[in-house]
Amino acid sequence: xxxxxxxxxxxxxxxxxxxxxxxxxxxxxxxxxxxxxxxxxxxxxxxxxxxxxxxxxxxxxxxxxxxxxxxxxxxxxxxxxxxxxxxxxxxxxxxxxxxxxxxxxxxxxxxxxxxxxxxxxxxxxxxxxxxxxxxxxxxxxxxxxxxxxxxxxxxxxxxxxxxxxxxxxxxxxxxxxxxxxxxxxxxxxxxxxxxxxxxxxxxxxxxxxxxxxxxxxxxxxxxxxxxxxxxxxxxxxxxxxxxxxxxxxxxxxxxxxx
Numbered sequence: 628x629x630x631x632x633x634x635x636x637x638x639x640x641x642x643x644x645x646x647x648x649x650x651x652x653x654x655x656x657x658x659x660x661x662x663x664x665x666x667x668x669x670x671x672x673x674x675x676x677x678x679x680x681x682x683x684x685x686x687x688x689x690x691x692x693x694x695x696x697x698x699x700x701x702x703x704x705x706x707x708x709x710x711x712x713x714x715x716x717x718x719x720x721x722x723x724x725x726x727x728x729x730x731x732x733x734x735x736x737x738x739x740x741x742x743x744x745x746x747x748x749x750x751x752x753x754x755x756x757x758x759x760x761x762x763x764x765x766x767x768x769x770x771x772x773x774x775x776x777x778x779x780x781x782x783x784x785x786x787x788x789x790x791x792x793x794x795x796x797x798x799x800x801x802x803x804x805x806x807x808x809x810x811x812x813x814x815x816x817x818x819x820x821x822x823x824x825x826x827x828x829x830x831x832x833x834x835x836x837x838x839x840x841x842x843x844x845x846x847x848x849x850x851x852x853x854x855x856x857x858x859x860x861x862x863x864x865x866x867x868x869x870x871x872x873x874x875x876x877x878x879x880x881x882x883x884x885x
Contacts (some may be wrong), residue, residue, distance in 0.1 A: 629854055629869050630662040630876040631655065631847040633720075633754065633781045633829035636686070637665065637676040642834065648679060650861060655672070655847040656777065657719055659869065661685060662883070666720050666754060666781075668693035670705050676873055677714065684837055688882050689717035689754050691742055694735045696725045707745055708784050718746040719754030723767075723808040726759045743771040746778070747882070752879055753778030755798075763787045768796060777879060782831045787817045794825050799879050802825040802835025805850065807856045819860045827851045827879070828872050 629729055636648060645651050651662070663686045667673045680686040690709045692701050710718055721742035723735050741832055746753045755778055757764040757885065768774075774797045782803040783790065790800050806814050818826070830836075830853070832845035837852040858865045877883055 628662045628873055630873050631850045632664050632828050632876050633666050634847050635666055636831045637679055638833050654808050654848040658848045658851045660847050660850055665830050667691055668720055669696045669699045673709050674695050686691045687716045688714045689719050691719035691721045692719045695727055697738055702715055703741050716880045717752050718742055720721055720756050721757035723760035723764050724758045739767055740771055744771050745774050746776045750776055752776055759784055765792055785816055787820055792822055793866040799825050799827050801829045803829050803831045804835045805852055823861055823871050826872055827875055
């Protein structure tokens with residue numbers, strides 16, 4: 628059994644690729660993917676996402692404003708209201724991205740801190756996006772007491788040192804289809820060095836489809852390829868990766884029920 632620990636179910640192609648969310652989940656279940664975390668990236672899109680996943684008890688939700696979506700609007704009181712929904716098991720996606728919008732760094736840092744403070748207050752884990760912002764990301768997590776709520780660095784592509792620092796803070800590291808890419812040698816090395824007991828698997832669908840689907844739209848069913856590749860890197864069975872990453876998910880997101 629697998630968990631897609633990070634997907635954007637409200638952003639998939641329901642016109643040509645899938646007939647509906649039932650279709651997406653059925654394709655995933657056929658490959659052993661039983662649970663899903665549908666991740667929010669804007670406050671505006673959150674209600675519609677929640678309406679979409681409402682009938683599915685095996686689909687959990689997170690609530691947050693992605694650092695590249697902060698111009699779409701951020702309201703702390705609105706975030707707090709949404710974040711207290713029973714189906715919301717995590718705060719985020721939040722974090723810092725200096726690759727695409729370095730000019731908004733100060734605003735990103737302020738909003739990131741607000742997310743961390745709310746996560747600590749509600750005792751819900753954080754889902755962190757970080758790109759070209761290693762030092763600031765870890766500094767804010769430490770300063771705001773993120774070890775009290777824990778969380779995950781999702782779609783990880785950073786250094787081994789950052790991963791180990793995050794693990795020391797009580798965080799998990801989530802691996803996406805990027806690990807299968809031919810040019811991802813540094814990430815392959817990082818994954819080979821990290822304890823399986825601190826790893827999650829994800830698709831980040833509809834983005835970043837793993838080989839052999841690269842170039843196509845990603846979907847939760849493809850988290851199987853991520854698990855299979857991690858098994859090769861770690862020298863363990865796919866069954867071990869499936870069991871341990873699934874246990875890790877439910878250990879981190881304790882509000883999620885199997």
